[in-house]
Amino acid sequence: MACAPTSDLIWLGPLRQGDGPLQLPLAVESVAAGFPSPADDYVEAAIDLNGILMPRPSSTFLMRVDGDAMRGDGIHHGDLLVVDRSVAPRSGSTVVAVHEGRFVLRRLEGRPAQWCLVASDATTAAIALQGEDPDLLIWGVVIHAVHHLCTPLSGSRRRGAVAGGSPEALGVEP
Structure with missing residues (x-):
């Protein structure tokens, strides 16, 4: 089953841009997998997925x-x-x-x-x-x-x- 297209999606591009890592925003609060909790509206830090995954x-x-x-x-x-x-x-x-x-x-x-x-x-x-x-x-x-x-x-x-x-x-x- 495919997801319906939406105009709200933003393509982040490749994981590396040029010579440096692509830093992606990391939310302060974890996402609840059970009963949802209110989310804080700010970013804790930036992470590089290459460093985490590889x-x-x-x-x-x-x-x-x-x-x-x-x-x-x-x-x-x-x-x-x-x-x-x-x-x-x-x-x-x-x-x-x-x-x-x-x-x-x-x-x-x-x-x-x-x-x-x-x-x-x-x-x-x-x-x-x-x-x-x-x-x-x-x-x-x-x-x-x-x-x-x-x-x-x-x-x-x-x-x-x-x-x-x-x-x-x-x-x-x-």
Whole structure:
């Protein structure tokens, strides 16, 4: 379902403008997810989303989700993932792995030498990581997922379209 167009929307542009970060206003008060409270009408500070979402830019990649295997963990088709390759995976981490030459998104469970990649849906089989498997590699750890609440009206991705290219395009050997 797409949101109705409105003339009140303002495009903020890219997250970086020129050489410096784009500072966005941060409201003083948090938004209530339950019973709403009156909002203060001023700004606390400015924040740079790049600094918050990508604390280590040289090891961080953005990827789109293609499929619904992790819907139970709140990650949906079309969401944008922030994947950090410098973060050490641990049990419970959501990871991007390379399996049979393709990227897969799963939750890492178990312990070293007995790792397992698990989807949050009931229909996708787990992938056991036993021994040295050349066809399977934990590529990076998901540190943020940007979940879309409103589907864009134009320029939206088609379901099933190539979302982030191949592992080879990001420097991963098949």
